Amino acid sequence: xxxxxxxxxxxxxxxxxxxxxxxxxxxxxxxxxxxxxxxxxxxxxxxxxxxxxxxxxxxxxxxxxxxxxxxxxxxxxxxxxxxxxxxxxxxxxxxxxxxxxxxxxxxxxxxxxxxxxxxxxxxxxxxxxxxxxxxxxxxxxxxxxxxxxxxxxxxxxxxxxxxxxxxxxxxxxxxxxxxxxxxxxxxxxxxxxxxxxxxxxxxxxxxxxxxxxxxxxxxxxxxxxxxxxxxxxxxxxxxxxxxxxxxxxxxxxxxxxxxxxxxxxxxxxxxxxxxxxxxxxxxxxxxxxxxxxxxxxxxxxxxxxxxxxxxxxxxxxxxxxxxxxxxxxxxxxxxxxxxxxxxxxxxxxxxxxxxxxxxxxxxxxxxxxxxxxxxxxxxxxxxxxxxxxxxxxxxxxxxxxxxxxxxxxxxxxxxxxxxxx
Numbered sequence: 001x002x003x004x005x006x007x008x009x010x011x012x013x014x015x016x017x018x019x020x021x022x023x024x025x026x027x028x029x030x031x032x033x034x035x036x037x038x039x040x041x042x043x044x045x046x047x048x049x050x051x052x053x054x055x056x057x058x059x060x061x062x063x064x065x066x067x068x069x070x071x072x073x074x075x076x077x078x079x080x081x082x083x084x085x086x087x088x089x090x091x092x093x094x095x096x097x098x099x100x101x102x103x104x105x106x107x108x109x110x111x112x113x114x115x116x117x118x119x120x121x122x123x124x125x126x127x128x129x130x131x132x133x134x135x136x137x138x139x140x141x142x143x144x145x146x147x148x149x150x151x152x153x154x155x156x157x158x159x160x161x162x163x164x165x166x167x168x169x170x171x172x173x174x175x176x177x178x179x180x181x182x183x184x185x186x187x188x189x190x191x192x193x194x195x196x197x198x199x200x201x202x203x204x205x206x207x208x209x210x211x212x213x214x215x216x217x218x219x220x221x222x223x224x225x226x227x228x229x230x231x232x233x234x235x236x237x238x239x240x241x242x243x244x245x246x247x248x249x250x251x252x253x254x255x256x257x258x259x260x261x262x263x264x265x266x267x268x269x270x271x272x273x274x275x276x277x278x279x280x281x282x283x284x285x286x287x288x289x290x291x292x293x294x295x296x297x298x299x300x301x302x303x304x305x306x307x308x309x310x311x312x313x314x315x316x317x318x319x320x321x322x323x324x325x326x327x328x329x330x331x332x333x334x335x336x337x338x339x340x341x342x343x344x345x346x347x348x349x350x351x352x353x354x355x356x357x358x359x360x361x362x363x364x365x366x367x368x369x370x371x372x373x374x375x376x377x378x379x380x381x382x383x384x385x386x387x388x389x390x391x392x393x394x395x396x397x398x399x400x401x402x403x404x405x406x407x408x409x410x411x412x413x414x415x416x417x418x419x420x421x
Contacts, residue, residue, distance in 0.1 A: 006061040014097050015059055021094040022059070024087050025052050031081035031091075036345045037074050040362050045071045048081040048091050055098050069106045072099055074359060076349040077213055078313035083343065092318070096212065103215035116214055119351050123175055124206030124223065130179040149392050157182035161193035169283070170202035170234055171243045172253070175210075177384040184245050184384070187406040188280050192243075194294050194409060195287040202242055203230040209252035210351055212259075221263075224256055228269050241278045245402060247383040248350060251318035253277040279315065280402055281324040281382065288331065296332055296412050307334045308376035309401065310367065310390065312383035313345050325382055325401050332408040337374030348389035364389060372396070380404055 002023050009015035031048040032038050038047035045054065045067075054068045072095065079092045108116075122128045136143070136151040143151065169192065171185050178185070189199040208223035231242070244250030257271035287293045309326055316322040326336055347353060347363030368390065371379060379394060380401040381387050391398040 003056055003059060005059055009059060009101075012101070014101050018055065018094055018097045018101070019059055021090050021097075022052055022056060025049075025089045026087055027052075028086065030086060031084050031089075034080040034084040034343055036076060036078060036080065036347075036363050037359065039344070040359065040366070041074075046074050048085075048089075051075060052089075052091075052094070055094070058098075058102065069102060069108075072102070074356060076313070076345045076347070076352055076363075078345040078349060079317040080313060080343050080345065083317050096215075099213075099215040100217055115355070119354065120211060120214065120216065120219070123351070124208075124210055126173070126175055126178060126205065129176055133176075133179050152180060152388060152391065155181050155183060157186045158190070160186050160189050161198075163193070163198075165193070165196050165198040167197045168237075168239050169197055169199055169241045169243050170231065170239045171199045171245065172202050172204065172207070172249055174246050174249050174384070175206045176388075177246050180384060180388055181400065183403060184400045187400070187403045188243060188245050190406050191284060191293075191402060191409065192287070195292040197240075197283075197287075199243065200234070200239070202227075203234060205230070207249040207252045209248060212252065213350060221260065224260060224270070225263075225266055228256070228266060228273050231273070232269065235272070235276065239276070241283060242273070242276045243278055243280050243283055245280045245382075245400065246385075247279060247312045247315035247319065247321075248385055250277060250279050251314040254319060279319060279321055279324075279382070281315075281321060281328060284328055284402075284405070285324050288328070294409065294413070296408065304377050305334045306337055306374075306376045306378075307404070308337045308339055308371045308374055308379045308396075310339070310346060310371065310379060310381040310386055311342055312381060312386045313349070315382050316343070328405060329380070329401060332405055334404075334408075337371075337376045339374055340370040346386050346390055348383070348385040350385060353385075353389050360389070364393065368394060378404070 003019045005015050005019055027049055029049050035047045044050040051071055054071060058068055075095055077092055077095055081091050082089065085091070122132060137154050140148055140151045171188060173185070192199050204227040206223050207227065208220040211223060212220035242253065244253060254274050254277050257274035260266045260270035263270070284293065307329060309329060311322065311325070329336060344367065345363055346367040347360035353360035376396065379390060379396050379398045381390065381398065382401055387398050387400060
């Protein structure tokens with residue numbers, strides 16, 4: 001039976017969109033096995049089905065409650081439930097819409113409001129975040145042990161290729177990745193340089209995902225419009241793609257066209273912007289298929305080339321690029337260890353690890369347990385949030401897969417030729 005909106009919401013476009021999505025759900029419960037928070041807490045209200053039932057109550061007649069807000073806050077927006085849903089319920093979009101509806105009406109405690117405001121005032125602004133991180137790194141040795149673990153050691157970037165090529169692509173810088181792990185984009189540039197592609201930093205700032213998922217739609221849209229304006233001259237100059245090395249940013253950029261569809265000034269540009277957004281794995285896989293990537297020597301995987309790949313939710317569920325990175329790593333001669341429950345989130349989920357630290361730590365512990373059980377030598381991933389979250393407590397190094405791929409190409413290029421003295 002279709003959901004009938006309460007009288008106060010019948011003319012609300014967001015409520016109508018939410019009701020349309022909810023009507024596709026048949027409450028079969030198949031999503032629950034894929035839901036990280038349900039598996040961790042064993043509480044039906046912390047499953048997609050339970051959250052939808054709470055949304056129904058609010059949309060039908062009841063004012064938003066703190067209980068509803070609590071269970072929506074606990075959702076990671078990992079979209080693992082969407083991968084399992086036989087009806088194709090767009091739970092990620094439903095979650096964003098409902099959060100936007102209830103945020104103005106359900107007053108948060110002062111501490112929560114201040115923390116969320118502080119995150120939005122620092123994280124999306126690269127210079128502010130970098131300055132704060134560098135300060136923390138400078139005094140890291142004097143920090144309490146618990147806090148010290150949250151301040152990663154400074155990492156340097158390797159060389160960035162300087163030669164020009166006929167083909168040009170942009171690379172997304174994002175908010176935190178240039179400060180936390182600057183060699184990720186440099187490694188991507190070095191790999192694509194071998195394919196005859198010049199990688200140029202995109203003239204963009206925060207993608208807007210943080211604001212979007214924290215129910216600040218106007219702020220998120222402002223970031224998106226600024227990015228389109230900033231990058232448009234580069235796009236018009238012939239950039240083939242906007243290469244994303246952080247899958248969280250990539251997932252949001254793919255939604256620009258949909259999120260700005262009602263903006264007459266930006267709808268066409270936003271659609272084009274989304275079309276140009278490509279994960280680095282897509283680009284490298286296409287170059288490999290086209291024969292433009294230097295060949296790698298055939299070799300049997302050795303024990304020290306055992307890698308555990310942690311697939312970010314934003315890559316496998318949101319962007320539906322499951323198996324692409326895995327194929328490239330296998331091509332590079334690595335043995336991928338069979339990690340159990342690969343569809344489950346590591347607990348990073350953007351700001352989630354800060355706003356829900358206990359749940360994030362529990363999810364991370366479960367993820368690391370399954371990873372370490374396979375006895376890998378290294379953990380690789382495709383998103384800076386996952387990388388930083390896992391590296392905080394992992395006994396093994398955690399790297400971006402493109403860094404490892406670049407190292408493999410360097411080793412192949414410098415290895416003695418077969419039969420040489």
